[in-house]
Amino acid sequence: MARSVRVRNLAKSLDISDTELLIWLAENAPAVIARHPADFLPADVAERAQQALGRAQPEAPAPEPVERRCAECMKLPAKGGLRVVEADADAVCDMCGSSANKRAALAMIGAFHARGLKRLLVVGGGPGTAEDLRHLLAGEVDIRIVDGEGHRNAAKADADLRWADVVAVWSSTILSHKVSKLYTDQRASFRDKLVTVPRRGVAALCTAVAEKVNAPAG
Numbered sequence: 001m002a003r004s005v006r007v008r009n010l011a012k013s014l015d016i017s018d019t020e021l022l023i024w025l026a027e028n029a030p031a032v033i034a035r036h037p038a039d040f041l042p043a044d045v046a047e048r049a050q051q052a053l054g055r056a057q058p059e060a061p062a063p064e065p066v067e068r069r070c071a072e073c074m075k076l077p078a079k080g081g082l083r084v085v086e087a088d089a090d091a092v093c094d095m096c097g098s099s100a101n102k103r104a105a106l107a108m109i110g111a112f113h114a115r116g117l118k119r120l121l122v123v124g125g126g127p128g129t130a131e132d133l134r135h136l137l138a139g140e141v142d143i144r145i146v147d148g149e150g151h152r153n154a155a156k157a158d159a160d161l162r163w164a165d166v167v168a169v170w171s172s173t174i175l176s177h178k179v180s181k182l183y184t185d186q187r188a189s190f191r192d193k194l195v196t197v198p199r200r201g202v203a204a205l206c207t208a209v210a211e212k213v214n215a216p217a218g
């Protein structure tokens, strides 16, 4: 059975002031003499007040967007609006898809962005790795790849070196001495841009380049 309730208790439960409730009562339930917060209200009036003045329950908040990342990707900066949580070891990472190449590429892209760099020149590497690199860096880092066995003249090499922010000489891949020499002979002028990558694989290249970019100048 509904019970009468004091004005102040009802106001409190509605999260409004006693005065607000008394004003509402004066306007909407003039038959009820309630002038003081300690006055009692009949149950039916209390119920009407509750329906009229009760705040609508806030809608359940949308689930917070969560990005599950592998342990390695936890080190990368978070994107706006996403809460980053560490994924279980056997789960696929939202960031890199649990691909070591993608992970290394993302770290390298991050290093380029952090320093406002845009252009990477890769000297050497086979056709497969070139395609992988272009795919991984698409839209993020401009890449120019010099075929390790192709023909390049000094003028072209010079233009490449000037164009690039970072020059990776991929010494472990098919890379003729004639080609690499074009890029490393000018080491004195472009020393700050050059990094030699002694290991094979896209991940190794990206990691070496990121380390180079992240290393303090000098």
Ligand SMILES: [Zn+2]
Pocket: 069, 070, 071, 072, 073, 093, 094, 095, 096, 097, 098, 099, 103
């Ligand atoms: Zn990952």
